[in-house]
Amino acid sequence: MAPAIMVKDLGKQFRRYHAQRPRRFKELFVRGLRWFQPIEHFWALRHISFALEPGRALGIIGANGSGKSTLLRLIGGVGRPDEGRLETRGRIGALLDLGANFHPELTGRENVFVSGVIAGLTRQQVQERLNDIIAFAELEEFIDSPLRTYSTGMQMRLAFAVAVHTEPQILLIDEVLAVGDIAFQQKCFERIRQFKAEGCTIVFVSHETGAVADLCDEVIWLRAGQIVAHDKADSVIDQYVTAMHAETKKRTPAQHPPVQASSGVELRVNENRFGSMEMEIAAVRLLDSARRPVTELESGQPLSIEIEYIAPQPIPNPIFSLTISRDDGFICYDTSTAATGVITPTVQDRGHIMIHIERLDLNGGHYYVDIGIYERDWAYTYDYHWHVYPFTVQSGPHKHGILQLPHRWELNQNHHQLIDTPYLERGLNSEAI
Missing domain, CATH: 2.70.50.60 (abc- transporter (atp binding component) like domain)
Structure with a gap:
């Protein structure tokens, strides 16, 4: 089976400019146009190679500036590599920048149509999915309000809802799940797991190693634009955490009074x-x-x-x-x-x-x-x-286990009798035996 994503010796180069630009015409005249010339070129990514099979989930971890987002953008078609080869097979759904395809003056509904069409859907296809998108985002009351009135979390809900309703074969996610309430994060992860079970290929960039370990089959650890490790998720995360501890130990003061x-x-x-x-x-x-x-x-x-x-x-x-x-x-x-x-x-x-x-x-x-x-x-x-x-x-006399969960017993035998725990909260689901 052909890989869903194939990257071979990929590299991406950027330019660095002077930190301070001239602010007056006289200053520009004296210093000349050299201020607008790059002072150096640097490789944000270099010698990146991997193949990702359909239905697999790849996590990308590393410190800020290691090249994670740059790699994800290149896979999503934002920019071109300066060397090497990159191939993708299938429709891509990308959450790269929160609301990158959104316009603040348009309503939420109008932005759904714009983003859906940019993602490759026809207007009719967006219309058919509109109610599901709005319901998933839980924005029924606000969908006709201008996007500029939305909180960051509301924009994230809408962006994610549009992305997952384009029926992507490759889903790219860059940290956006770190925004919003925990209940919606869990809802998003459940949807991502559903996509994975249906054979969608996933690339997930995050600093949260727990989420990466939970979702991903394999992980790439980037440092300074190069691959440090690429293996099963648990193995690479262990290496990354060990390196973090070593860095902490190196930075811990040798002498610090109790x-x-x-x-x-x-x-x-x-x-x-x-x-x-x-x-x-x-x-x-x-x-x-x-x-x-x-x-x-x-x-x-x-x-x-x-x-x-x-x-x-x-x-x-x-x-x-x-x-x-x-x-x-x-x-x-x-x-x-x-x-x-x-x-x-x-x-x-x-x-x-x-x-x-x-x-x-x-x-x-x-x-x-x-x-x-x-x-x-x-x-x-x-x-x-x-x-x-x-x-x-x-707690009470029961000492087994870790938790004391509020619960009740319900016995059905010609009649039923409720036996409540002292800390019962009414309205909790009961379990019949």
């Missing part, structure tokens, strides 16, 4: 703390529903975690992570701002961020909250506190 954490635990570098310390975790507070400090709570109660940070210099788009683990080291929950679509701004000085857990349905036991702050593309860690913030969960 300090006391807000929990009272002493923080020691390379024991329960590591990172470059360019941005530091100043304090972590576990709070109950009344915003009071708490170290013990009942299963099913809400928990808020406040992270106070210090950034002496501007830090662009840091990623915050939270891990909850048992005292035996078993990881019960792990999340991050990146995983849930939260894009932080550039931060400086002292500030704080909070995560709210509506119900902490853990079984009774002793747990730790681990907090991390990472460089914006996960290249290395700024600061990480491991097993520093303990808390205890109280």
Whole structure:
């Protein structure tokens, strides 16, 4: 079977210009037109070769500036390679730039038609799919409003809905799923999995290695425009994470005096703390529903975690992570701002961020909250506190498993009787036996 995508010794070159252009005519006259000439050429991609079979999903990972988006654009037909060969077979659905084919003054409905036609559909085909596109995007109330009134998340919904209704044979995705609420992200991933099951070829660029591992069969790791590794997803991701840890270790200060954490635990570098310390975790507070400090709570109660940070210099788009683990080291929950679509701004000085857990349905036991702050593309860690913030969960007599899930039993035998758990929430689905 012929590959859906075939890349052979591909290269793409760009030009760099002077950072500061002349702003006055006199300045231009004195310095001459040399200011508009490139000062150097550089290869954004070089010696890239791979073949992707139909129905396979390829992940592309790497730091910012490694060439991920450039490669995806070339596959999508945006620009031409300067050397090598690139072949694709099948209709391409591309999510390269959020709303790249959208016009802010047109309504959502009008933009659907424009984007659909650009993607290769006829106007009649777009009309036939219009209701499904609007329903998938969940924008029925706003579809006739100008696009400039849409939030970034709403634009992402519309762009994704159009792309997946063009019936692509090759689907290209560049980070757009990091925008929007978690429920819609899950909906998008389910649709992508459906496409894959139906034989669609997928190329997925992301910094979120968990999403890449979940979706992709194989992964390419790019660095400085060249392939570092290309293999099965788990293998390449392990190499990438190992390199990230090595970079963090290299940046971790050799001498950093122990300090006391807000929990009272002493923080020691390379024991329960590591990172470059360019941005530091100043304090972590576990709070109950009344915003009071708490170290013990009942299963099913809400928990808020406040992270106070210090950034002496501007830090662009840091990623915050939270891990909850048992005292035996078993990881019960792990999340991050990146995983849930939260894009932080550039931060400086002292500030704080909070995560709210509506119900902490853990079984009774002793747990730790681990907090991390990472460089914006996960290249290395700024600061990480491991097993520093303990808390205890109280629950009923049932100690097996990890969670205390709200539930009820329903017995049907001539009559039925409901046996409720003490923490039952009415309206939850029951299970008949």
